[in-house]
Amino acid sequence: MAKRTIRSLGFLFQVAVLSSALPITLTKGADRATVSWVWSGAVTTDSAVVKARVQPGIKTARLLVDTAASFKNSVRFPPSGYSEPDPDGVATFRLSNLNPDTVYHYSVEVEGERRLTGKLHTFAEGPMSFRIAFASCATTGSNHEIFSTIQDLNPLFFLHMGxxxxxxxxxxxxxxxxxxFEKVLHSQRQSSLYRSAPIVYIWDDHDYGPNDSDRTAAGKPAASKVYRQYVPHYPLSRARNKLGTIQQAFTVGRVRFVLTDGRSERDPTDDPDGPNKSMLGEEQRNWLFEELASTRDYSLVVWVNVVPWITKSQPGSDIGWEPFGYERRLIADRIKRNGLVNRMLILSGDGHMVAIDDGSNSDYSSDGKAGEQAFPVVHGAPLDRFPRVKGGPYSHGVAARRGVSRLFGIVKEQQFGFMELTDNGQVITVELSGRNAEGELLKGMLLRMRCDSEGCTVVN
Ligand SMILES: [Fe+2]
Known part of the structure; x- marks a missing residue:
């Protein structure tokens, strides 16, 4: 009873805080009524995808794209005519023939009026220096100021890990x-962030299905269908399997990003571990192996692997990769065989914590020796959820609220990860950090890497 009262007070406090918060970007009511949201993604050196939702009944829409916010010399997409929104009002615009390393403003035009506006930055051809924010886990429709903090850091894209x-x-x-999706995209601060920077989004359990969901989730077909409808995503592999896993890969400068879907083909956690148990599903795992084999030309491979890779501190638990030890070893061996151990980095969410490991604890290869160094693993979460530590150990430790606030579950925590990468064409330096809602560095949550033709090393 006491716990319930405290929870209620916590909820009322949050309502009061949220309702007093001013939106970061004010949008005219008429604009919002006609076009309720717009966001971009699937950015390359010369293309991007923009999705928007228009008021039901509006039959045509087009996108104006310009390097200037004035839209005086805008190009229209589709180039000839208009796009027809789907029956739910979702319009998809495929931008092409863009210039590399260029900021573009875009605006949805309906009924002859420009409505919601956003921007994106195409990737450079060749070496590129850039910054991204990465995080997971936000209460549905959260309007927390952390989203404005991320927007103010002007990331090349926002990597949402579920x-x-x-x-x-x-x-x-x-x-x-x-x-x-509507609840989240109607959050003033979140939708403002998503208009200010492209999204790269892969789901986890709570947005794919229920807690700890797997391939048996009843909602799998609907989740898969609506992801494809609402999210501007990179081409999904294995297109013949129409509603298959949503893994994606793309390149920024000399860095390859590989995102895996750890949910929609996942075998139930309770299944016995072994060669017949998989988190990725055989088809996606083969895709990952093909990716790992073709990444030799990249200076750094960032594997967005949402759930905790390191679980040595919780043997036999149901945390992260622990119940999928057989498959984890297969992947670790493949990474090693492809010579990627010193050119790789894992970014994760799931655990409601920021945690950094410099590679001291991430080796799971068959012939790994005790204390063998592997690749760094960085968790960046939660955006706006209750703290929870998962996996480990992590060389740099964990940032997550503990104690009474965690016990009663009334105080949420807001954190995210930030990656700043500088590439001078010879040497790449990477700075990975955990930040609080104000964008300040979380104590001790900083890792630096230096990559050259020999590979990457962690720099203290
Ligand atoms: Fe979560």
Whole structure:
């Protein structure tokens, strides 16, 4: 009873804080009524995808794209004519023939009026220096100031590693997944962030299905369908398998990003571990192996692997990769065989914590010796959820609120990861940090890497 009262007070406090918060970007009511949201993604050196939702009944829309915010010399997409929104009002614009390393403003035009506006930055051809924010886990529709903090850091893109919402949908009903997206994209601060920088988004359990969900989730077809409808994503592999896993890969400068879907083909956690148990599913795992084999030309490979890779501190638990030890070893061996151990980095969410390991604890290869150094692993979470530590140990430790606030579950925590990469064409330096809601460095949560033709080393 006491716990419930404290929870209620906590909730009322949050409502009061949220309702007093001013939106970072004011949008005219008429604009928002006609075009309720817009966001971009799938950016390359010369292309991008923009998705927007227009008021039901509007039959045509187009996108104006310009290097200047005035839109005086804008180019239109589609180049000839208009795009027809789908029956739910979602319009998809495929931008092409863009110039590399260029900032573009875009605006959705309906009924002859420019409505919501956003921007994106195309990737450079050749070496590129850039900054990205990465994080996971936000209460559905959160309007916390952390999203404005991330926006103010002007990342090249925002990497969302799942738990985009906490609707825990357990029915195969697309409308429920659409509602969840609508709730998030109607958050003033989140939608402002998503208009200011492209999204790169891969789901985790709570936004794909219920807590700890796997391939047996009843809502899998609907989740897969609505992801494709709402999210501007990179081309999904294995297109013949229409509603298969949503893994993606893309290149920024000399860095390869590889994102895996750890949910929609995941075998149940309780299945016995061994060659027949998989978190990725055989098809996606083969795709990952192909990716790992073709990344020799990149200076650094960033594997966005959402759940905790390191679980040595919790043997036999159901945390992260621990119940999938056989497959983890297969992947670790493949990374080693491809010579990627010193050119790789894992970014993760899931655990509601910031945690950094410099590679001291991440080796899971068959012939790994005790204390063998592997690749860094960095967790960046939660955006706006209750703290929870998972996996480990982590060489640099963990940043997550502990004690009474955690015990009663009334105080949420807001944290994210930030990656600043500088490439002078010879040497790449990478700075990975954990930040608080104000964008300040979390104590001790900083790792530096230096990559050259010999590979990457952690720099103290
Ligand atoms: Fe989460």
């Amino acid at each position: 738990d985009f919402h906490y609707e825990n949908i357990s029915k195969n009903d697309p409308a429920l997944f659409q509602d969840a």
